[in-house]
Amino acid sequence: MTKRLWAGAAAAAAAVAVIVAACAADGPPAKIPLPADGTAGGHKSEPVSAFEVQGKKSGYLYATPETQAMENDDGENPASLWLEQGEALWTKKDGEAGKSCGSCHGAAANLRGVGTTYPKVSKVTGKLFTIEDQINYCRTEYMKAPPFKLETQDMLGMAIFVMYQSRGLPMNVSVDGPAKPYFEEGDRLYHTRRGQMNVACTQCHENNAGNYIRADLLSEGYSNGFPLYRLAWQRAGSFDYRMEECYGRVRAQPEPYGSEELKKLQLYVAWRSNGLPVETPAVRR
């Protein structure tokens, strides 16, 4: 009886170890435990205050003072609504495994720094993962829960909450090793003219950053604030949501959210943004 109990306990312990190891493969060790009061234990950070790094100017510096003011204060930043939703989801158990994000990762603050490296090639799958892909991989593989649909409030909320853990840290995506072929393809896409307008990303965001296109001031086109809130959208949106608009403006067929092309393009744009602090959730026009 005692022996069997011990054996059962050992088996259970082994099972737990396997689960923890599986989860840990997708994130840093859960050093800070999940708070006992049921909150997410997120990292507390002040809004970013330095917007120019290594000659790169964040899109923030191309916004009007009124729009900047919305990003300067979390109480005024409308994306805070999505952030809070993500925070609430962190501790919500979902799926057949009966787990929440916090079950594996502990306090959300353990993810500080993780967001700066996305998109990245997943060590587990060998595929190029955006932060949304990683969230859904955790959900389907470890939580045994259905994936979040892209651009829904749940997905945007969780993606914003995860990226927000790294707010203020420099973007730091890797384009070497397994990421190299994806990066090269992203580079090609960034410089490819497309649509009836026959325009490439470079024509606006490299050759003409700082110039006006009608009444709009063209920015340098960095991705360090995504997912972000746009005044025009009156909602939060991901990099892919923004690209849908860019593709549409140059009269090109938009790519579906989460497409391989958009992931590679995002890797290239994130690499261009390396060094700029994560601003998520940023506010733009």
Next chain:
Amino acid sequence: MTAKELGMDLPPALSRRIVLIGAAGLASGLIAGRDATAQALQPGAHVQVLNKLVGGKKATPGRIKLRIPEIAENGNTVPMTVSVDSPMTPDNYVKAVHIVTDNNPRPEVSSFYFTPANGKAEVSTRIRLAETMHVIAYAELSDGSVWSDQAEAKVTIGGCGG
């Protein structure tokens, strides 16, 4: 429109494309149409609305200050702050602030009702402006006086972001 007018120094082929993008932005702005169905408003409808709200009292310019960007970055979300010079004591306070516009599908934007417990008669919000127009604010005080201010916000047509 030339590249120069756009403040751009571009090769002619590209500048033409940029102008086209601008035109596309304008067209989609019309289609997305903050207002697809509304009729053009008769001049003065906003004044009638204000008169009704304050019971026909005459408004005097002053004491209320409306702050809105001169050029709105996007008409869908325009930040606005209204403040009224008042001690906000039980016998001398601001009862209400009414906001209207003169060129939206409907003139009404919002009415804010204060009490002395606010301590300060100031409110901030974000509003929609379909195009360049005036925003008008009326303040009703506890002594029965009505004060007004107005400001124009230019709403521009974007090239990309809408």
Next chain:
Amino acid sequence: MPTARIRLPAGIKKGEVIEVKTLVTHAMESGQRKDANGQVIPRKILNKFVCTYNGKEIFRADLWPAISANPYIAFFIKAADSGTLDFAWTDDDGSVIKESAKIEVT
């Protein structure tokens, strides 16, 4: 899932006049837009906002479709006592989004 968010300053002194910043998730559908099939999308907005302080109404707003989505309303209160601030936004469909915040004065 509607979310509301209230921000008060830290370290409030008794009698101090403080700014209360409120945000709420809502599309504020104006009733003036058409969908892809040319059908008018019916109006659905938050038309009323009320703030009570320890049970007493201190601030109220009537809202129209010209208020942007995810309404932001910031106003001031005189922090006379510790207690509760209650906020309520009323939807055109009659539903009410409620949120409250504890206020502590020293």
